[in-house]
Amino acid sequence: MxxxxxxxxxxxxxxxxxxxxxxxxxxxxANSADLSASLEPAVLNGVDGGGTALVSVRGTRIDIAMVASGLLADAPHAAHIHFGADARHECPSATDDSDGSGTLNTTEGAPAYGPVRVSLTKSGDTSPASALAIDRFDTAPGGELSYERGHIKVTQDVAKAVADGLGVIVIHGVDHNHDGVYSGTVGSDLDPSLPTEATDPALCGVITPQD
Ligand SMILES: [Cu+2]
Structure with missing residues (x-):
């Protein structure tokens, strides 16, 4: 013995x-958690929409199903899971508009939700490197986004953070001037070759453990 x-x-x-x-x-x-996010309009950005996401974490695998409405129709909407150890783990508030422009860009929201950790692309790479892989994101036909992807491989740190309820989903792409396309003279904080409308936060929701 x-x-x-x-x-x-x-x-x-x-x-x-x-x-x-x-x-x-x-x-x-061994992370294991089933979570959901209620997607609400990002503050200051004038989106009349909402959505829901269901997220499961198993080890370092994430599965996600997400629907949203009220988005600029037929335009690519970058979507991510954001997390930052030093972030507030919440959606931005109006006080995050640090330049006082009256709208909120992605960088201004970072103190609330942190940097991109997972790119919710429809195909191919899902790492932060694909954060602006515009041709691989949902284009919200008629303003409706429907997204489902399984077996997203993430790092142990990201899996744990999401399982612990510290991740935030952000869907980007707004239409401040209501002209039906991404336009305007203000360049994106993420890619100056794009208008800021193409990357400003549209909908946001904290990924919260289900009861
Ligand atoms: Cu994002």
């Missing part, structure tokens, strides 16, 4: 499975 050392007992008590081969699993890394 093998004896279990005091050290091993302590490790087991901490939730780590140890064998003679070493550590093979740790409950600390």
């Amino acid at each position: 093998p004896t279990i050392s005091r050290t091993t007992k302590a490790v087991l008590a901490a939730g780590v499975l140890v064998t003679s081969m070493g550590v093979i699993a740790s409950t600390a890394t």
Whole structure:
């Protein structure tokens, strides 16, 4: 009968499975959570819309289903999961309009929701590198966005943050001047070659653990 050392007992008590081969699993890394987000209009940006997202986290895999309405029709809408360890883990407030322009751009919202962690593209890469992969985001036909994607691989840190309710979904792309297209003389804070309308936050929701 093998004896279990005091050290091993302590490790087991901490939730780590140890064998003679070493550590093979740790409950600390096994994220599992079912969450949802109620998407509301981003403050100051004049979107009359809303939506819902369902998010599941299993280990470092994220599955998401999302619907939204009231978006600028037939225009690409970048959508992301944002998270920042130093962020407030919430949607921006009017006081985040740091330049006092009366509208909120993506950078101004960062103290609330942090940087892009997952790009909710329809195909291909989902990393932050695809944050503005405009040709791979939903174009909201008729203003309605419908999105579903599974097996999104994220880092352990991002998986844990989302499972803990610290992630925020932001759908971008607004129409401040109501001309039906992304336009205007103000360049995007994310890509000066695009109008700020193309990237300003439209809808936002904190990904919250379900009861
Ligand atoms: Cu975003």
